[in-house]
Amino acid sequence: MKIGIFRALYLGDILCSIPAIRHLKYHYPDSCIYYIGLPHLRDFVMRFSFIDFYIDFPGCEGLPEQEVVESEVQRFIREGKEEEFDLLIQMHGNGTIVNDFLGQLEAKRLVGFSPETNLDPVDWFPYPESAHEVHRHFQLLKHIGIPAENFNEQLEYPIFVGECQDFEALKEVYGFSEYVVFHVGAKSELRRWPIQNFALLAKYLKKYNLKIVCTGTTAEYAHVKEFINLIGENCINLAGLTGYGSLGCIIRDAKLLVSNCTGVSHIAAALKTKSIIISLDGEPERWGPLNMDLHVTFNGLEPLSIESIFRRIDKFLQGS
The missing domain is CATH 3.40.50.2000 (Glycogen Phosphorylase B;)
Structure with missing residues (x-):
């Protein structure tokens, strides 16, 4: 099973999502988890043993984290389609900008946060504005059917x-x-x-x-x-x-x-x-x-x- 995680944010944001990603790997131990994030954080994310591959995100219009080069965006979309993700999880934010963008990767199943309540309730979870950042991602996993047993909210930071x-x-x-x-x-x-x-x-x-x-x-x-x-x-x-x-x-x-x-x-x-x-x-x-x-x-x-x-x-x- 090939699973993509989209969260193109900074170190603290990544750490707050780690318990959910770790939990995902726990329930799908044979899966390959691809993290899609900012290029300069590749080395940091790959410190985590339960993340198998990293894909550099080139940015898209409307996101402030990096300058957008259109040729790089088109290459990202093309290569993303070739990955043929079984599951692509949008953990970036409320989805106002990125949900439609990620749809271009044509994953077999695209799920995540959404600012709207009229979308498919199986795949899309209304963004919980008041939850702690760690719990927010766990709520998303529960919503898409990942069992809640053995969830551990403790952050981790690998040191070698x-x-x-x-x-x-x-x-x-x-x-x-x-x-x-x-x-x-x-x-x-x-x-x-x-x-x-x-x-x-x-x-x-x-x-x-x-x-x-x-x-x-x-x-x-x-x-x-x-x-x-x-x-x-x-x-x-x-x-x-x-x-x-x-x-x-x-x-x-x-x-x-x-x-x-x-x-x-x-x-x-x-x-x-x-x-x-x-x-x-x-x-x-x-x-x-x-x-x-x-x-x-x-x-x-x-x-x-x-x-x-x-x-x-x-x-x-x-x-x-």
Whole structure:
């Protein structure tokens, strides 16, 4: 059985869909699962053992994630038809744009989310606006007939042996062992909590005598540097210096992650690292980590007491 999964989104979005994809493979162990996603995330997605193949998605009109080259789109459609998918699942979003587009691949069965309620109720599931992102995909699987037994909502983030060895070398070079991770960046500036507020948290943490390790992309290096300038010594800037494996190791071994609501918050959820997440997307109930014993999500769009975050820091670190 050849199954295609369409979800051409970013790292955090992918991690939130992993429990559903894993569950799908559990019930169809002999199937071949093809993930259709953004080209630059191929290496990340292929870390998951239950995903067999990856197909680069070239974009389509109306989706903001990448620039569209029409010749590449036509090649994608042509090659997608040749795959002859037995099942193609649209997990990208509510389907306003992509459902008709995916229909051009002529899968034997196309299913997924839909913004409408008048479509075939067997194949199309009205998009649940209020569900948590992890549960949303599980609801879709149940709707199309995948048994619910043994569903596990825990995220996962594979780390390989060689990456652990590289991480140990990185720690030796930069000289850190007991530390807290700060991730002050996010793709959109609108989802970045002011670094002055992050600096207040970092200064409060000094009483715990922990190093502060800053992560981020190369593009976020200057933003991270500005944050470090506010807090002074005892801080390490690793922005732009980590791959998927080393980033996972850094978060896995941290005493705590403090972050905007972005991909690293889901990595912490997958690796069961305690975290304090500041949500500026207006949907903390959708994107916040599910395990509230390990993770606390604060809605940064509402009045927020810095003392309440201090208390949560103390609860996490004094109990560790």
